[in-house]
Amino acid sequence: MRHVPSTAPKRRGLWIATSAIAVLAIAPALFAQARKKAPAPAPAASPPAGALDRVRATGTLKLGYRADARPLSFQESGKPAGYSVELCQVVAEGVKSELSLPALKVDWVPVTVDSRLSAVKEGQVDLLCGASTATLERRKNVAFSTPIFPGGVAALIRSDAPKQLRNILSGKSQTYTPVWRAVALNILREQVFVTVAGTTAEQAVQRRAKELQVDSRMLPPVASYDEGVQDVVDRKANAFFAERAILIDAVRRNPSAKSLTILERQFTYEPLALALGRGDEDFRLLVDRSLSKLYASAAFWSTYKKWFGEPDEATITFFRWSTLPE
Numbered sequence: 001m002r003h004v005p006s007t008a009p010k011r012r013g014l015w016i017a018t019s020a021i022a023v024l025a026i027a028p029a030l031f032a033q034a035r036k037k038a039p040a041p042a043p044a045a046s047p048p049a050g051a052l053d054r055v056r057a058t059g060t061l062k063l064g065y066r067a068d069a070r071p072l073s074f075q076e077s078g079k080p081a082g083y084s085v086e087l088c089q090v091v092a093e094g095v096k097s098e099l100s101l102p103a104l105k106v107d108w109v110p111v112t113v114d115s116r117l118s119a120v121k122e123g124q125v126d127l128l129c130g131a132s133t134a135t136l137e138r139r140k141n142v143a144f145s146t147p148i149f150p151g152g153v154a155a156l157i158r159s160d161a162p163k164q165l166r167n168i169l170s171g172k173s174q175t176y177t178p179v180w181r182a183v184a185l186n187i188l189r190e191q192v193f194v195t196v197a198g199t200t201a202e203q204a205v206q207r208r209a210k211e212l213q214v215d216s217r218m219l220p221p222v223a224s225y226d227e228g229v230q231d232v233v234d235r236k237a238n239a240f241f242a243e244r245a246i247l248i249d250a251v252r253r254n255p256s257a258k259s260l261t262i263l264e265r266q267f268t269y270e271p272l273a274l275a276l277g278r279g280d281e282d283f284r285l286l287v288d289r290s291l292s293k294l295y296a297s298a299a300f301w302s303t304y305k306k307w308f309g310e311p312d313e314a315t316i317t318f319f320r321w322s323t324l325p326e
Helices: 008-037 051-058 083-098 116-121 163-169 180-189 200-212 225-233 244-253 281-295 298-308 313-322
Strands: 060-066 073-076 079-081 105-111 127-133 149-151 153-158 192-195 239-243 260-262 270-276
Touching: 051 060, 051 083, 051 281, 060 073, 060 083, 060 116, 073 083, 073 127, 079 105, 083 127, 083 270, 083 281, 083 298, 105 116, 116 127, 116 270, 149 244, 149 313, 153 163, 153 200, 153 225, 153 244, 163 180, 192 200, 192 225, 200 239, 225 239, 225 244, 225 260, 239 244, 244 260, 270 281, 281 298, 281 313
Parallel strands: 060 105, 060 127, 192 239
Antiparallel strands: 073 079, 127 270, 149 270, 153 239, 153 260
C-alpha cells in the first residue's frame, strides 16, 4: 500500500502563519485604541505662589506682629510699633522697590504667642515681625531671616530676694558653700518659677530642671510678660524667666520697678529673627538683602539705640556677622 503524506502538519503550519499575520495586522489598531482609552497623564502641579507673587497680584503685603512683646513688637494707640516692626517697614520698602509698585498696601495682622507661627505656615501673613527665636524645631514649619537681635533668657527676681537664691541663679553658688551643689538643689526645690506660655524660656527652664533633677514648683505659664512680672511683684513667684530684651522693658514700665532686679546672667543665647514661609527663597533673599543693607547703614544704630540704648561691643560684633555681603 502506497504511503500518502499527511496534510495535517501543512494545515497546522498554515493556520499558525495565518494567525500570526492576523495578529500583526490588527495589533496597530488595538494599540491605537488602547492609546485612545488611556487617560492623559495629569499635568505636573505648579509650585505654590511665593509671597512676592501674591503681593504682585494683590498689591498687599501682610505683616504679622505681636501686640504684647515690647520693645520688639507691640501695639500703641491701635497701631503696630517696636524694633521688629521698624525692620519690617524697611523690608516693605524693599518689596515695593523690587516689584516696581507705585503703591504698596501693608496689612498689619495681630497674632498671639500661640498663633504666630501657624499664621506664617498657613499663609495668613507673609512675614512675622515679632520676637521669635530661630530654632531647628520651628524650622520644620517656617523659615527664618538672618538674625535681627542677640536674644536670650534672663531671670527677674525681687530686690529683697535671699542672697542664696540670687547667687544660685547668677551662677555664683559655688562660692556660697563648699557643698554648693547639694545646697543649691535644695534651695531651688523650694522656689516657685513662672514663664510665658509657648516661649523658648518655658522650654529652657523645663529642660534645665530635668538636667538637674530638680522638682521646682512651676506656676501655670502666663499669657503675657506683664503678668509674669506682676507674679514676682506679688510674691506669687520667686523668679520669672523670659526673653531679656522684653523683660527689661516690662520691668521699666511696672510701677514697682525699683523693687525688682534682672540678673546679669543670660541662661540661653538665642538669635531672634523674622519668620516667613518655607521654600520661599526669592522672598527670603529680598528680606535678608533689606536687613543687610540696613545693618550696614548709620540709620540702623539710631533705630537700635531708640529701643535698647547704646550697644556694647558684643552686640556690634553680632550685627557685623549677621550682615551678608552682596
